[in-house]
Amino acid sequence: MKGADFALMSPGEARRLIRSGEYASPTPGMARGYVQANLVVLPKDWAYDFLVFAQRNPKPCPLLDVTEPGDPEPKLIAPGADLRTDLPKYKVWEHGRCIDEPTDVMKYWRDDLVGFLLGCSFTFESALLDADVPIRHIEMGRNVPMYVTNIQCIPSGALSGPMVVSMRPIPYSLVPKAVLTTGRFPAVHGSPVHIGDPKVIGVSDIGKPDFGDSVPIHEEEVPVFWACGVTPQAALMASKPPFAITHAPGHMFIASVKDSNYAIF
Amino acid sequence: MKGADFALMSPGEARRLIRSGEYASPTPGMARGYVQANLVVLPKDWAYDFLVFAQRNPKPCPLLDVTEPGDPEPKLIAPGADLRTDLPKYKVWEHGRCIDEPTDVMKYWRDDLVGFLLGCSFTFESALLDADVPIRHIEMGRNVPMYVTNIQCIPSGALSGPMVVSMRPIPYSLVPKAVLTTGRFPAVHGSPVHIGDPKVIGVSDIGKPDFGDSVPIHEEEVPVFWACGVTPQAALMASKPPFAITHAPGHMFIASVKDSNYAIF
Numbered sequence: 001m002k003g004a005d006f007a008l009m010s011p012g013e014a015r016r017l018i019r020s021g022e023y024a025s026p027t028p029g030m031a032r033g034y035v036q037a038n039l040v041v042l043p044k045d046w047a048y049d050f051l052v053f054a055q056r057n058p059k060p061c062p063l064l065d066v067t068e069p070g071d072p073e074p075k076l077i078a079p080g081a082d083l084r085t086d087l088p089k090y091k092v093w094e095h096g097r098c099i100d101e102p103t104d105v106m107k108y109w110r111d112d113l114v115g116f117l118l119g120c121s122f123t124f125e126s127a128l129l130d131a132d133v134p135i136r137h138i139e140m141g142r143n144v145p146m147y148v149t150n151i152q153c154i155p156s157g158a159l160s161g162p163m164v165v166s167m168r169p170i171p172y173s174l175v176p177k178a179v180l181t182t183g184r185f186p187a188v189h190g191s192p193v194h195i196g197d198p199k200v201i202g203v204s205d206i207g208k209p210d211f212g213d214s215v216p217i218h219e220e221e222v223p224v225f226w227a228c229g230v231t232p233q234a235a236l237m238a239s240k241p242p243f244a245i246t247h248a249p250g251h252m253f254i255a256s257v258k259d260s261n262y263a264i265f
Numbered sequence: 266m267k268g269a270d271f272a273l274m275s276p277g278e279a280r281r282l283i284r285s286g287e288y289a290s291p292t293p294g295m296a297r298g299y300v301q302a303n304l305v306v307l308p309k310d311w312a313y314d315f316l317v318f319a320q321r322n323p324k325p326c327p328l329l330d331v332t333e334p335g336d337p338e339p340k341l342i343a344p345g346a347d348l349r350t351d352l353p354k355y356k357v358w359e360h361g362r363c364i365d366e367p368t369d370v371m372k373y374w375r376d377d378l379v380g381f382l383l384g385c386s387f388t389f390e391s392a393l394l395d396a397d398v399p400i401r402h403i404e405m406g407r408n409v410p411m412y413v414t415n416i417q418c419i420p421s422g423a424l425s426g427p428m429v430v431s432m433r434p435i436p437y438s439l440v441p442k443a444v445l446t447t448g449r450f451p452a453v454h455g456s457p458v459h460i461g462d463p464k465v466i467g468v469s470d471i472g473k474p475d476f477g478d479s480v481p482i483h484e485e486e487v488p489v490f491w492a493c494g495v496t497p498q499a500a501l502m503a504s505k506p507p508f509a510i511t512h513a514p515g516h517m518f519i520a521s522v523k524d525s526n527y528a529i530f
Binding site for chain 2: 044047048051052055056063066068075076154157183184186187190264
Protein backbone atom coordinates (compact mmCIF):
# COMPACT_ATOMS: atom_id res chain seq x y z
CA MET A 1 0.00 0.00 0.00
CA LYS A 2 1.32 3.46 -0.92
CA GLY A 3 1.27 6.74 1.02
CA ALA A 4 -1.57 8.06 -1.13
CA ASP A 5 -3.73 5.09 -0.15
CA PHE A 6 -3.18 5.79 3.54
CA ALA A 7 -3.94 9.49 3.00
CA LEU A 8 -7.27 8.73 1.32
CA MET A 9 -8.47 6.23 3.94
CA SER A 10 -11.44 7.17 6.11
CA PRO A 11 -10.65 7.39 9.85
CA GLY A 12 -12.66 4.16 10.40
CA GLU A 13 -10.67 2.31 7.73
CA ALA A 14 -7.39 3.53 9.19
CA ARG A 15 -8.41 2.42 12.70
CA ARG A 16 -9.56 -1.00 11.45
CA LEU A 17 -6.22 -1.52 9.70
CA ILE A 18 -4.37 -0.54 12.87
CA ARG A 19 -6.66 -2.70 15.06
CA SER A 20 -6.00 -5.72 12.85
CA GLY A 21 -2.31 -5.49 13.72
CA GLU A 22 -1.30 -5.01 10.09
CA TYR A 23 -0.12 -1.43 10.64
CA ALA A 24 2.19 -0.46 13.53
CA SER A 25 3.96 2.60 12.09
CA PRO A 26 3.63 6.36 12.74
CA THR A 27 0.31 7.91 11.67
CA PRO A 28 1.22 11.28 10.08
CA GLY A 29 -0.27 11.41 6.58
CA MET A 30 -3.02 8.85 7.28
CA ALA A 31 -6.71 9.81 6.78
CA ARG A 32 -5.75 13.29 5.61
CA GLY A 33 -8.01 16.09 6.89
CA TYR A 34 -8.98 14.25 10.07
CA VAL A 35 -7.84 15.07 13.61
CA GLN A 36 -4.99 13.06 15.10
CA ALA A 37 -4.85 13.12 18.88
CA ASN A 38 -2.41 12.48 21.73
CA LEU A 39 -3.53 9.81 24.22
CA VAL A 40 -3.12 9.85 28.01
CA VAL A 41 -4.79 7.11 30.09
CA LEU A 42 -4.88 7.46 33.89
CA PRO A 43 -6.57 5.80 36.86
CA LYS A 44 -9.71 7.69 37.89
CA ASP A 45 -8.09 8.97 41.10
CA TRP A 46 -5.47 10.83 39.01
CA ALA A 47 -7.93 11.97 36.36
CA TYR A 48 -9.33 14.90 38.32
CA ASP A 49 -5.97 16.68 38.74
CA PHE A 50 -5.24 16.12 35.05
CA LEU A 51 -8.62 17.56 34.00
CA VAL A 52 -8.12 20.66 36.15
CA PHE A 53 -4.55 21.04 34.82
CA ALA A 54 -5.96 21.03 31.28
CA GLN A 55 -8.65 23.56 32.22
CA ARG A 56 -6.04 25.90 33.71
CA ASN A 57 -3.58 25.55 30.82
CA PRO A 58 -5.76 25.30 27.71
CA LYS A 59 -3.10 26.34 25.18
CA PRO A 60 -0.70 23.43 25.88
CA CYS A 61 -3.52 21.04 26.92
CA PRO A 62 -6.25 21.10 24.25
CA LEU A 63 -8.63 18.46 25.63
CA LEU A 64 -10.81 16.98 22.86
CA ASP A 65 -12.45 14.03 24.66
CA VAL A 66 -12.57 12.31 28.07
CA THR A 67 -13.91 8.75 28.31
CA GLU A 68 -16.09 7.31 31.07
CA PRO A 69 -14.03 5.31 33.61
CA GLY A 70 -13.39 1.80 32.21
CA ASP A 71 -14.97 2.60 28.83
CA PRO A 72 -12.40 2.54 25.98
CA GLU A 73 -14.71 4.29 23.48
CA PRO A 74 -14.12 8.03 22.85
CA LYS A 75 -17.76 8.78 22.10
CA LEU A 76 -17.32 12.46 21.27
CA ILE A 77 -14.64 12.33 18.61
CA ALA A 78 -14.72 8.70 17.40
CA PRO A 79 -17.89 6.71 18.17
CA GLY A 80 -17.22 3.00 17.79
CA ALA A 81 -13.45 3.29 18.23
CA ASP A 82 -11.51 1.41 20.92
CA LEU A 83 -8.62 3.16 22.65
CA ARG A 84 -7.15 -0.23 23.66
CA THR A 85 -6.47 -1.38 20.08
CA ASP A 86 -6.82 1.52 17.66
CA LEU A 87 -3.41 3.15 18.07
CA PRO A 88 -0.42 1.54 16.33
CA LYS A 89 1.88 1.73 19.36
CA TYR A 90 1.57 2.57 23.06
CA LYS A 91 3.79 3.25 26.04
CA VAL A 92 2.83 1.75 29.40
CA TRP A 93 4.16 3.56 32.45
CA GLU A 94 4.58 2.59 36.13
CA HIS A 95 5.71 5.27 38.58
CA GLY A 96 7.04 7.39 35.70
CA ARG A 97 9.06 4.56 34.12
CA CYS A 98 8.13 3.04 30.72
CA ILE A 99 7.67 -0.72 31.25
CA ASP A 100 6.29 -1.77 27.84
CA GLU A 101 5.69 -0.53 24.27
CA PRO A 102 2.91 -2.83 23.03
CA THR A 103 0.77 -2.52 19.89
CA ASP A 104 -2.40 -2.94 21.95
CA VAL A 105 -3.18 -2.52 25.65
CA MET A 106 -5.93 -5.12 26.11
CA LYS A 107 -4.04 -6.88 28.89
CA TYR A 108 -3.36 -3.61 30.74
CA TRP A 109 -6.93 -2.24 30.64
CA ARG A 110 -8.76 -1.75 33.94
CA ASP A 111 -12.22 -0.66 35.05
CA ASP A 112 -10.90 2.53 36.63
CA LEU A 113 -8.99 3.88 33.61
CA VAL A 114 -9.97 7.20 32.02
CA GLY A 115 -8.77 8.11 28.51
CA PHE A 116 -7.88 11.68 27.59
CA LEU A 117 -7.48 12.68 23.96
CA LEU A 118 -5.61 15.92 23.37
CA GLY A 119 -5.31 17.84 20.12
CA CYS A 120 -1.94 18.00 18.38
CA SER A 121 -0.22 20.48 16.11
CA PHE A 122 -0.98 18.45 12.94
CA THR A 123 -4.37 20.20 12.93
CA PHE A 124 -3.05 23.75 12.76
CA GLU A 125 -0.15 22.72 10.52
CA SER A 126 -2.67 21.60 7.90
CA ALA A 127 -4.27 25.03 8.15
CA LEU A 128 -0.88 26.75 7.80
CA LEU A 129 -0.02 24.71 4.69
CA ASP A 130 -3.47 25.43 3.20
CA ALA A 131 -2.71 29.13 3.76
CA ASP A 132 0.65 28.76 1.95
CA VAL A 133 2.70 29.29 5.11
CA PRO A 134 5.72 26.99 4.68
CA ILE A 135 6.71 24.63 7.51
CA ARG A 136 10.44 23.97 7.61
CA HIS A 137 10.52 20.66 9.50
CA ILE A 138 7.91 19.14 7.16
CA GLU A 139 9.87 20.33 4.11
CA MET A 140 12.98 18.70 5.58
CA GLY A 141 11.25 15.50 6.70
CA ARG A 142 12.22 16.12 10.32
CA ASN A 143 10.39 16.14 13.65
CA VAL A 144 9.39 19.61 14.90
CA PRO A 145 11.93 21.18 17.32
CA MET A 146 10.58 21.50 20.87
CA TYR A 147 11.93 23.50 23.83
CA VAL A 148 11.34 23.67 27.57
CA THR A 149 10.59 27.32 28.41
CA ASN A 150 10.67 29.49 31.53
CA ILE A 151 6.87 29.91 31.28
CA GLN A 152 5.39 28.03 34.23
CA CYS A 153 2.07 26.22 33.84
CA ILE A 154 -0.57 26.84 36.48
CA PRO A 155 -0.31 23.81 38.82
CA SER A 156 -3.19 21.48 39.69
CA GLY A 157 -2.82 19.08 42.62
CA ALA A 158 0.31 16.98 42.01
CA LEU A 159 0.79 18.34 38.48
CA SER A 160 3.06 21.27 37.65
CA GLY A 161 5.86 22.12 35.28
CA PRO A 162 7.13 24.44 32.56
CA MET A 163 5.40 24.94 29.23
CA VAL A 164 7.01 23.07 26.36
CA VAL A 165 6.77 24.82 22.97
CA SER A 166 7.31 23.82 19.36
CA MET A 167 9.10 26.22 17.00
CA ARG A 168 8.57 26.95 13.31
CA PRO A 169 10.67 29.56 11.46
CA ILE A 170 8.25 31.85 9.60
CA PRO A 171 9.17 34.52 7.00
CA TYR A 172 8.62 38.01 8.48
CA SER A 173 5.96 38.82 5.89
CA LEU A 174 3.90 35.76 6.82
CA VAL A 175 3.96 36.09 10.63
CA PRO A 176 0.60 37.90 10.95
CA LYS A 177 -0.99 35.31 8.64
CA ALA A 178 0.49 32.49 10.73
CA VAL A 179 -0.87 34.09 13.93
CA LEU A 180 -4.37 34.56 12.54
CA THR A 181 -4.49 31.15 10.85
CA THR A 182 -3.56 29.25 14.01
CA GLY A 183 -5.62 31.64 16.16
CA ARG A 184 -8.69 30.30 14.38
CA PHE A 185 -8.01 27.01 16.20
CA PRO A 186 -8.22 28.00 19.89
CA ALA A 187 -9.21 24.42 20.78
CA VAL A 188 -5.99 23.01 19.30
CA HIS A 189 -3.11 25.12 20.74
CA GLY A 190 -4.34 28.29 19.00
CA SER A 191 -2.12 31.29 18.28
CA PRO A 192 1.61 31.38 19.17
CA VAL A 193 2.76 31.95 22.74
CA HIS A 194 5.90 33.80 21.59
CA ILE A 195 7.32 35.41 18.43
CA GLY A 196 10.99 36.32 18.13
CA ASP A 197 13.97 36.33 20.55
CA PRO A 198 14.05 32.83 22.11
CA LYS A 199 15.85 34.11 25.23
CA VAL A 200 12.70 35.95 26.34
CA ILE A 201 11.07 32.57 27.06
CA GLY A 202 14.22 31.01 28.48
CA VAL A 203 15.46 29.22 25.36
CA SER A 204 19.23 29.82 25.37
CA ASP A 205 20.29 27.80 22.31
CA ILE A 206 17.74 27.59 19.51
CA GLY A 207 20.03 25.13 17.70
CA LYS A 208 19.64 22.57 20.48
CA PRO A 209 15.99 21.63 20.98
CA ASP A 210 15.07 19.64 24.11
CA PHE A 211 12.95 17.28 21.99
CA GLY A 212 12.66 16.64 18.24
CA ASP A 213 15.13 17.82 15.59
CA SER A 214 16.74 21.21 15.01
CA VAL A 215 15.90 23.16 11.84
CA PRO A 216 17.72 26.15 10.31
CA ILE A 217 16.29 29.67 10.68
CA HIS A 218 17.09 31.83 7.66
CA GLU A 219 17.91 35.53 7.73
CA GLU A 220 14.49 36.82 6.71
CA GLU A 221 12.68 34.53 9.16
CA VAL A 222 11.51 34.73 12.76
CA PRO A 223 11.25 31.81 15.19
CA VAL A 224 7.60 31.45 16.16
CA PHE A 225 6.67 29.34 19.20
CA TRP A 226 3.42 27.49 19.86
CA ALA A 227 2.33 25.69 23.04
CA CYS A 228 3.04 21.98 22.65
CA GLY A 229 1.16 18.85 23.72
CA VAL A 230 4.34 17.47 25.28
CA THR A 231 3.65 19.89 28.16
CA PRO A 232 0.92 17.87 29.94
CA GLN A 233 2.74 14.58 29.39
CA ALA A 234 5.96 16.01 30.83
CA ALA A 235 4.09 17.44 33.85
CA LEU A 236 2.33 14.13 34.36
CA MET A 237 5.41 11.95 34.08
CA ALA A 238 7.35 14.23 36.46
CA SER A 239 4.73 13.49 39.11
CA LYS A 240 5.15 9.71 38.57
CA PRO A 241 1.59 8.36 38.64
CA PRO A 242 1.51 4.67 39.70
CA PHE A 243 0.10 3.72 36.29
CA ALA A 244 -0.42 5.42 32.94
CA ILE A 245 -0.70 4.61 29.24
CA THR A 246 0.20 7.04 26.44
CA HIS A 247 0.58 6.79 22.67
CA ALA A 248 4.14 6.16 21.45
CA PRO A 249 5.54 9.34 19.83
CA GLY A 250 4.13 9.79 16.31
CA HIS A 251 1.72 6.86 16.75
CA MET A 252 -1.40 8.90 17.28
CA PHE A 253 -5.12 8.22 17.62
CA ILE A 254 -7.02 9.00 14.40
CA ALA A 255 -10.38 10.58 15.23
CA SER A 256 -13.55 10.75 13.11
CA VAL A 257 -13.78 14.56 13.21
CA LYS A 258 -12.18 16.79 10.63
CA ASP A 259 -9.42 19.25 11.50
CA SER A 260 -11.56 22.04 10.09
CA ASN A 261 -14.20 21.33 12.75
CA TYR A 262 -11.87 22.82 15.34
CA ALA A 263 -11.69 26.18 13.61
CA ILE A 264 -13.65 28.78 15.55
CA PHE A 265 -17.38 28.59 14.80
CA MET B 266 -24.05 55.96 45.45
CA LYS B 267 -25.29 56.19 41.87
CA GLY B 268 -25.20 53.65 39.04
CA ALA B 269 -22.32 55.46 37.38
CA ASP B 270 -20.24 55.05 40.52
CA PHE B 271 -20.85 51.30 40.55
CA ALA B 272 -20.01 51.08 36.84
CA LEU B 273 -16.67 52.84 37.31
CA MET B 274 -15.56 50.74 40.30
CA SER B 275 -12.63 48.38 39.88
CA PRO B 276 -13.47 44.69 40.39
CA GLY B 277 -11.52 44.75 43.68
CA GLU B 278 -13.49 47.77 44.94
CA ALA B 279 -16.78 46.13 43.97
CA ARG B 280 -15.84 42.90 45.75
CA ARG B 281 -14.72 44.79 48.87
CA LEU B 282 -18.04 46.66 48.99
CA ILE B 283 -19.93 43.38 48.62
CA ARG B 284 -17.72 41.63 51.19
CA SER B 285 -18.38 44.39 53.71
CA GLY B 286 -22.08 43.55 53.61
CA GLU B 287 -23.02 47.05 52.38
CA TYR B 288 -24.16 45.81 48.98
CA ALA B 289 -26.50 42.82 48.55
CA SER B 290 -28.18 43.66 45.22
CA PRO B 291 -27.81 42.28 41.68
CA THR B 292 -24.45 42.97 40.03
CA PRO B 293 -25.27 43.88 36.38
CA GLY B 294 -23.72 47.24 35.59
CA MET B 295 -21.01 47.02 38.28
CA ALA B 296 -17.30 47.28 37.32
CA ARG B 297 -18.18 47.76 33.66
CA GLY B 298 -15.92 45.92 31.20
CA TYR B 299 -15.04 43.15 33.65
CA VAL B 300 -16.22 39.54 33.53
CA GLN B 301 -19.14 38.52 35.73
CA ALA B 302 -19.35 34.80 36.42
CA ASN B 303 -21.85 32.17 37.55
CA LEU B 304 -20.83 30.25 40.69
CA VAL B 305 -21.30 26.53 41.39
CA VAL B 306 -19.71 25.01 44.50
CA LEU B 307 -19.69 21.21 44.92
CA PRO B 308 -18.08 18.61 47.17
CA LYS B 309 -14.92 17.16 45.57
CA ASP B 310 -16.60 13.79 44.92
CA TRP B 311 -19.14 15.52 42.64
CA ALA B 312 -16.62 17.86 41.04
CA TYR B 313 -15.22 15.32 38.58
CA ASP B 314 -18.54 14.62 36.85
CA PHE B 315 -19.22 18.36 36.67
CA LEU B 316 -15.80 19.05 35.12
CA VAL B 317 -16.29 16.34 32.49
CA PHE B 318 -19.82 17.62 31.79
CA ALA B 319 -18.34 21.08 31.13
CA GLN B 320 -15.64 19.62 28.88
CA ARG B 321 -18.25 17.74 26.84
CA ASN B 322 -20.64 20.68 26.57
CA PRO B 323 -18.41 23.74 26.24
CA LYS B 324 -21.00 26.06 24.67
CA PRO B 325 -23.46 25.97 27.61
CA CYS B 326 -20.70 25.38 30.22
CA PRO B 327 -17.91 27.94 29.68
CA LEU B 328 -15.62 27.09 32.59
CA LEU B 329 -13.41 30.06 33.54
CA ASP B 330 -11.85 28.85 36.81
CA VAL B 331 -11.82 25.86 39.17
CA THR B 332 -10.55 26.29 42.73
CA GLU B 333 -8.44 23.84 44.72
CA PRO B 334 -10.57 21.78 47.15
CA GLY B 335 -11.25 23.85 50.29
CA ASP B 336 -9.60 26.98 48.88
CA PRO B 337 -12.11 29.83 48.33
CA GLU B 338 -9.73 31.90 46.16
CA PRO B 339 -10.26 31.79 42.37
CA LYS B 340 -6.57 32.31 41.55
CA LEU B 341 -6.95 32.40 37.77
CA ILE B 342 -9.57 35.09 37.31
CA ALA B 343 -9.54 36.98 40.64
CA PRO B 344 -6.42 36.56 42.80
CA GLY B 345 -7.15 37.70 46.35
CA ALA B 346 -10.91 37.25 46.08
CA ASP B 347 -12.92 35.02 48.42
CA LEU B 348 -15.82 33.02 46.99
CA ARG B 349 -17.36 32.72 50.49
CA THR B 350 -17.99 36.45 50.91
CA ASP B 351 -17.55 38.26 47.60
CA LEU B 352 -20.94 37.58 46.00
CA PRO B 353 -23.92 39.65 47.18
CA LYS B 354 -26.29 36.68 47.55
CA TYR B 355 -26.01 32.88 47.47
CA LYS B 356 -28.28 29.87 47.34
CA VAL B 357 -27.41 26.86 49.49
CA TRP B 358 -28.77 23.51 48.30
CA GLU B 359 -29.27 20.13 49.95
CA HIS B 360 -30.39 17.21 47.79
CA GLY B 361 -31.63 19.62 45.12
CA ARG B 362 -33.66 21.77 47.53
CA CYS B 363 -32.71 25.38 48.38
CA ILE B 364 -32.32 25.61 52.17
CA ASP B 365 -30.89 29.11 52.56
CA GLU B 366 -30.19 32.38 50.65
CA PRO B 367 -27.44 34.00 52.72
CA THR B 368 -25.25 36.99 51.84
CA ASP B 369 -22.11 35.01 52.72
CA VAL B 370 -21.41 31.28 53.05
CA MET B 371 -18.71 31.31 55.74
CA LYS B 372 -20.66 28.94 57.98
CA TYR B 373 -21.33 26.49 55.11
CA TRP B 374 -17.76 26.28 53.82
CA ARG B 375 -15.96 22.92 54.05
CA ASP B 376 -12.51 21.56 53.24
CA ASP B 377 -13.81 19.39 50.39
CA LEU B 378 -15.62 22.13 48.45
CA VAL B 379 -14.57 23.01 44.90
CA GLY B 380 -15.68 26.29 43.30
CA PHE B 381 -16.51 26.50 39.60
CA LEU B 382 -16.82 29.87 37.90
CA LEU B 383 -18.64 29.84 34.57
CA GLY B 384 -18.84 32.63 32.04
CA CYS B 385 -22.16 34.38 31.49
CA SER B 386 -23.78 36.14 28.58
CA PHE B 387 -23.02 39.62 29.96
CA THR B 388 -19.60 39.25 28.31
CA PHE B 389 -20.85 38.73 24.77
CA GLU B 390 -23.72 41.18 25.28
CA SER B 391 -21.16 43.94 25.91
CA ALA B 392 -19.51 42.98 22.64
CA LEU B 393 -22.89 43.04 20.81
CA LEU B 394 -23.70 46.51 22.19
CA ASP B 395 -20.22 47.77 21.26
CA ALA B 396 -20.93 46.49 17.72
CA ASP B 397 -24.25 48.40 17.66
CA VAL B 398 -26.37 45.23 17.74
CA PRO B 399 -29.41 46.17 19.85
CA ILE B 400 -30.49 43.87 22.70
CA ARG B 401 -34.23 43.95 23.29
CA HIS B 402 -34.39 42.76 26.91
CA ILE B 403 -31.75 45.30 27.98
CA GLU B 404 -33.64 48.10 26.18
CA MET B 405 -36.81 47.01 28.01
CA GLY B 406 -35.14 46.53 31.40
CA ARG B 407 -36.18 42.87 31.47
CA ASN B 408 -34.42 39.59 32.17
CA VAL B 409 -33.38 37.65 29.03
CA PRO B 410 -35.95 35.02 27.91
CA MET B 411 -34.66 31.45 28.33
CA TYR B 412 -36.04 28.19 26.92
CA VAL B 413 -35.52 24.48 27.51
CA THR B 414 -34.73 22.90 24.10
CA ASN B 415 -34.84 19.43 22.57
CA ILE B 416 -31.03 19.54 22.19
CA GLN B 417 -29.64 17.00 24.65
CA CYS B 418 -26.35 17.69 26.39
CA ILE B 419 -23.75 14.93 26.35
CA PRO B 420 -24.08 13.23 29.77
CA SER B 421 -21.27 12.79 32.29
CA GLY B 422 -21.73 10.38 35.20
CA ALA B 423 -24.88 11.44 37.09
CA LEU B 424 -25.26 14.64 35.05
CA SER B 425 -27.49 14.91 31.99
CA GLY B 426 -30.22 17.13 30.63
CA PRO B 427 -31.41 19.36 27.80
CA MET B 428 -29.60 22.49 26.69
CA VAL B 429 -31.17 25.71 27.93
CA VAL B 430 -30.84 28.67 25.56
CA SER B 431 -31.32 32.43 25.81
CA MET B 432 -33.03 34.30 22.96
CA ARG B 433 -32.42 37.75 21.52
CA PRO B 434 -34.46 39.10 18.56
CA ILE B 435 -31.97 40.42 15.99
CA PRO B 436 -32.79 42.45 12.85
CA TYR B 437 -32.20 40.30 9.73
CA SER B 438 -29.49 42.65 8.48
CA LEU B 439 -27.48 42.30 11.71
CA VAL B 440 -27.63 38.50 12.13
CA PRO B 441 -24.25 37.78 10.48
CA LYS B 442 -22.64 40.52 12.59
CA ALA B 443 -24.22 39.05 15.74
CA VAL B 444 -22.90 35.58 14.83
CA LEU B 445 -19.35 36.80 14.15
CA THR B 446 -19.25 39.12 17.16
CA THR B 447 -20.28 36.41 19.64
CA GLY B 448 -18.23 33.80 17.75
CA ARG B 449 -15.14 35.76 18.76
CA PHE B 450 -15.92 34.64 22.35
CA PRO B 451 -15.76 30.83 22.11
CA ALA B 452 -14.84 30.64 25.80
CA VAL B 453 -18.05 32.43 26.84
CA HIS B 454 -20.93 30.66 25.01
CA GLY B 455 -19.61 31.68 21.57
CA SER B 456 -21.77 31.85 18.45
CA PRO B 457 -25.51 31.04 18.47
CA VAL B 458 -26.73 27.44 18.59
CA HIS B 459 -29.82 28.25 16.50
CA ILE B 460 -31.15 31.05 14.27
CA GLY B 461 -34.79 31.23 13.23
CA ASP B 462 -37.81 28.89 13.66
CA PRO B 463 -37.99 28.07 17.39
CA LYS B 464 -39.83 24.76 16.72
CA VAL B 465 -36.66 23.27 15.19
CA ILE B 466 -35.10 23.21 18.66
CA GLY B 467 -38.32 22.17 20.41
CA VAL B 468 -39.52 25.61 21.54
CA SER B 469 -43.28 25.54 20.88
CA ASP B 470 -44.30 28.95 22.26
CA ILE B 471 -41.69 31.71 21.95
CA GLY B 472 -43.99 33.99 23.96
CA LYS B 473 -43.70 31.76 27.03
CA PRO B 474 -40.07 31.39 28.12
CA ASP B 475 -39.25 28.72 30.71
CA PHE B 476 -37.12 31.23 32.65
CA GLY B 477 -36.77 35.02 32.53
CA ASP B 478 -39.15 37.43 30.80
CA SER B 479 -40.70 37.36 27.33
CA VAL B 480 -39.78 40.06 24.81
CA PRO B 481 -41.52 41.01 21.54
CA ILE B 482 -40.03 39.92 18.20
CA HIS B 483 -40.76 42.48 15.47
CA GLU B 484 -41.52 41.68 11.86
CA GLU B 485 -38.06 42.39 10.45
CA GLU B 486 -36.34 40.41 13.20
CA VAL B 487 -35.23 36.81 13.75
CA PRO B 488 -35.07 35.00 17.09
CA VAL B 489 -31.43 34.05 17.69
CA PHE B 490 -30.60 31.48 20.39
CA TRP B 491 -27.39 31.15 22.39
CA ALA B 492 -26.39 28.36 24.79
CA CYS B 493 -27.16 29.50 28.34
CA GLY B 494 -25.34 29.04 31.65
CA VAL B 495 -28.57 27.83 33.25
CA THR B 496 -27.92 24.52 31.45
CA PRO B 497 -25.26 23.13 33.84
CA GLN B 498 -27.11 24.33 36.93
CA ALA B 499 -30.33 22.68 35.74
CA ALA B 500 -28.50 19.41 34.97
CA LEU B 501 -26.81 19.54 38.34
CA MET B 502 -29.93 20.28 40.37
CA ALA B 503 -31.87 17.53 38.58
CA SER B 504 -29.32 15.03 39.87
CA LYS B 505 -29.77 16.32 43.45
CA PRO B 506 -26.25 16.47 44.87
CA PRO B 507 -26.23 16.17 48.68
CA PHE B 508 -24.77 19.67 48.97
CA ALA B 509 -24.16 22.61 46.66
CA ILE B 510 -23.83 26.38 46.72
CA THR B 511 -24.64 28.67 43.78
CA HIS B 512 -24.95 32.41 43.27
CA ALA B 513 -28.48 33.79 43.59
CA PRO B 514 -29.81 34.78 40.12
CA GLY B 515 -28.33 38.11 39.02
CA HIS B 516 -25.98 38.22 42.02
CA MET B 517 -22.82 37.24 40.16
CA PHE B 518 -19.13 37.00 40.98
CA ILE B 519 -17.15 39.97 39.62
CA ALA B 520 -13.79 38.79 38.30
CA SER B 521 -10.59 40.79 37.78
CA VAL B 522 -10.28 39.93 34.06
CA LYS B 523 -11.79 42.06 31.34
CA ASP B 524 -14.53 40.77 29.04
CA SER B 525 -12.32 41.55 26.06
CA ASN B 526 -9.74 39.04 27.34
CA TYR B 527 -12.10 36.25 26.34
CA ALA B 528 -12.19 37.28 22.70
CA ILE B 529 -10.24 34.83 20.58
CA PHE B 530 -6.49 35.57 20.64
